[in-house]
Every structure is written in structure tokens, then in C-alpha cells.
Amino acid sequence: MTLPTDRDHGADTSVRVTVALDVLGGDDGPEVVADAALQVLDQQSGVDLILVGPTDLTHALAADRGIADRVEYASAGSALAMDEDPVRAIRTRPDVSVQVAAELVRDQRAQASVSVGHTGGVLAAATLTIGRLEGVTRAAVAVVVPAVHHSVVLLDVGGTVDATPELLAQFANSGRAFAIALGLSDDPAVGLLTIGSEPGKGDALRRLAHDEFLDLNLRYVGPVEGDDVALGGIADVIVTDGFTGNVVLKAIEGAALNTAEAISRRYADPEPALEVGRSFAVGTHAGAILLGINGV
Known part of the structure; x- marks a missing residue:
């Protein structure tokens, strides 16, 4: 898939957005997520990325694609398994990648988080960590x-x-x-x-x-x-x-x-x-x- 570029959307490239990218989870492995990171950096000049995952893994993925000095890193110990209870996992394992990504948004180090992992886990992490808008009962x-x-x-x-x-x-x-x-x-x-x-x-x-x-x-x-x-x-x-x-x-x-x-x-x-x-x-x-x- 080819991403739309800044030119396609008429984006204001003077405004920079930092995205926390969870490299764990998903069906195709972290390599596919890292490939997407390279594509984003090449096509979206106003986007900065924080790769979230085990430190050795994220550094190796970035180095293999020549983007080691173009991204930041946030350490996360593991992914949320598809058969895990997401709320329990997030409350007992604070180093789960979707939770770390959500914390980056909460702490304003990132303006958005992206994950291809467990949907329930993303929902739970966002709800428990970032919180809902006023008046919203459920995302x-x-x-x-x-x-x-x-x-x-x-x-x-x-x-x-x-x-x-x-x-x-x-x-x-x-x-x-x-x-x-x-x-x-x-x-x-x-x-x-x-x-x-x-x-x-x-x-x-x-x-x-x-x-x-x-x-x-x-x-x-x-x-x-x-x-x-x-x-x-x-x-x-x-x-x-x-x-x-x-x-x-x-x-x-x-x-x-x-x-x-x-x-x-x-x-x-x-x-x-x-x-x-x-x-x-x-x-x-x-x-x-x-x-x-x-x-x-």
C-alpha cells in the first residue's frame, strides 16, 4: 500500500506530529511495522516516530532500515497476547507495549499512538491511561x-x-x-x-x-x-x-x-x-x- 503524501493532503509541514508506534502484535510481525515506519518517514515530512517495543528489537529494526537516527525509542517488554484478558494484563504488566504507547500520549510525549495488536488491549489501555472525553461512557x-x-x-x-x-x-x-x-x-x-x-x-x-x-x-x-x-x-x-x-x-x-x-x-x-x-x-x-x- 502507498501512503498518501503531504502533497496529497495539502498538509502544513511546519506542524510536526509525534506518533508512538507499537512494533509488537499483529499477524505479520514487527518487520512489517518497521517497514511501515520507513514509509511514513519517507512520505510524511511532518511526522516523528517513537518505536515502542523491546529495546534490542526496535534498535535492530531501525538500523536495518537506515532510520536509527530518525526515530526515538520507548522500551516495552512484551505484547498483549490475543487470548489474554486485556484489562488484567494492563493492570498487572505495566510494560505491555500498548500500555507504554498510551502512556506516551498521556504524558504528551506523543500526539497519537498506533498499534496493530489486540483491539481490546488498545481500547483498554487508551481508556484506563488516557481517559475518555467528558460525557462519554464507552469509546x-x-x-x-x-x-x-x-x-x-x-x-x-x-x-x-x-x-x-x-x-x-x-x-x-x-x-x-x-x-x-x-x-x-x-x-x-x-x-x-x-x-x-x-x-x-x-x-x-x-x-x-x-x-x-x-x-x-x-x-x-x-x-x-x-x-x-x-x-x-x-x-x-x-x-x-x-x-x-x-x-x-x-x-x-x-x-x-x-x-x-x-x-x-x-x-x-x-x-x-x-x-x-x-x-x-x-x-x-x-x-x-x-x-x-x-x-x-
Whole structure:
């Protein structure tokens, strides 16, 4: 994947941003994270990086890529395993990499932290260490889906699998603010993901959430269906619980790649179709962001 450059975004390169980058966790190992660090430094002139991980490892990764003198380092002893309880691990092992990265943001040594590790661990570390914004009960995990007509902010996609109507209403406000910050719309349309576009459709959670949304001070366009996530055009922000959102996100990614593979087999040059399929991959669009945290 090629990162957008400063020129692409018209960035003010006089403003520098420091990012704490967790090199541990993820499916592909720390080498991939270090490769990304090199790409960021080459393409984003306003970004400084702090590599978070075991000191010997981070120094070796940076040296191998010729960036040893272009980054800072923060020592972290280990990663959070996927089968660990994140809250317990963070409270008992202060040297876990996601926790160290969150502390750098809390202590204002970094303006943001990035990790490809345990989502629950990132959420727990951010909540316990950086804290939530005033009035926020629970942070939400949001992604930007490259829909057909326009991009769609989808949340929650894994942070809160058992949501309440009140939490979904809170997520709606967070998603709306995020969409405005992204420049998707000055007054984003917000939809509630359910099984039909008619009011009253869906389970008890969705029906009660619909009533909550009607009382919000935002442009609520009503219930929307699953295809509206991938097609766009109805809502700029689509809200659901973390369980449903995660399933929808992975289903869209799998369907896009499967369709692209099928089309590519019918043409001599398969790359255009495969490129379209890859464009829907979760990791292609800057991962996910935690909304409601008092930091990035």
C-alpha cells in the first residue's frame, strides 16, 4: 500500500506530529511495522516516530532500515497476547507495549499512538491511561468504508459487542463528529443499521435505539440496511453494536476480494480487478480509530 503524501493532503509541514508506534502484535510481525515506519518517514515530512517495543528489537529494526537516527525509542517488554484478558494484563504488566504507547500520549510525549495488536488491549489501555472525553461512557471503534457512492463511517466494529440503546446514541454523536473532521460532510447523515429501512424493524436494541436517535440533535435518516454500508449514498455515518459491525466489515472485505478473484480469472490481466478487491481490505484505509478517547 502507498501512503498518501503531504502533497496529497495539502498538509502544513511546519506542524510536526509525534506518533508512538507499537512494533509488537499483529499477524505479520514487527518487520512489517518497521517497514511501515520507513514509509511514513519517507512520505510524511511532518511526522516523528517513537518505536515502542523491546529495546534490542526496535534498535535492530531501525538500523536495518537506515532510520536509527530518525526515530526515538520507548522500551516495552512484551505484547498483549490475543487470548489474554486485556484489562488484567494492563493492570498487572505495566510494560505491555500498548500500555507504554498510551502512556506516551498521556504524558504528551506523543500526539497519537498506533498499534496493530489486540483491539481490546488498545481500547483498554487508551481508556484506563488516557481517559475518555467528558460525557462519554464507552469509546467506539470506527472505520471508514470505501463505499461505491461515497465513503461511510461505520461504528462500532468491535469495541462494544453488547451495546445499549443509549450507547448507540452516543456512538452516533461520536461518528458524526468524526465524519465532520474527515470532511465527509458539514452535516453528516446518520443511519442506524438494522434489517429493514422501515421504522420498527429489527430487534429490541434497534427499536429502542431508533427512539433514542429521534431525540438527538443531528440529521438522522432512519434505519438503513447492510447494503447501504457498501454502497453509500444514504448515510455518511452508520451506527451499530460492535459484534454486528465487525461481522459486516469482514463480510464486505471477503465479498469484495472474492468477487475480484472471480472476475480476474476471466481476463488476461487480472490486476485491475484484484486492485479493486484489495481496495476494500480493512488495512488499506488507515485501520480503525477509537472515538471518545481524550487523545488519538
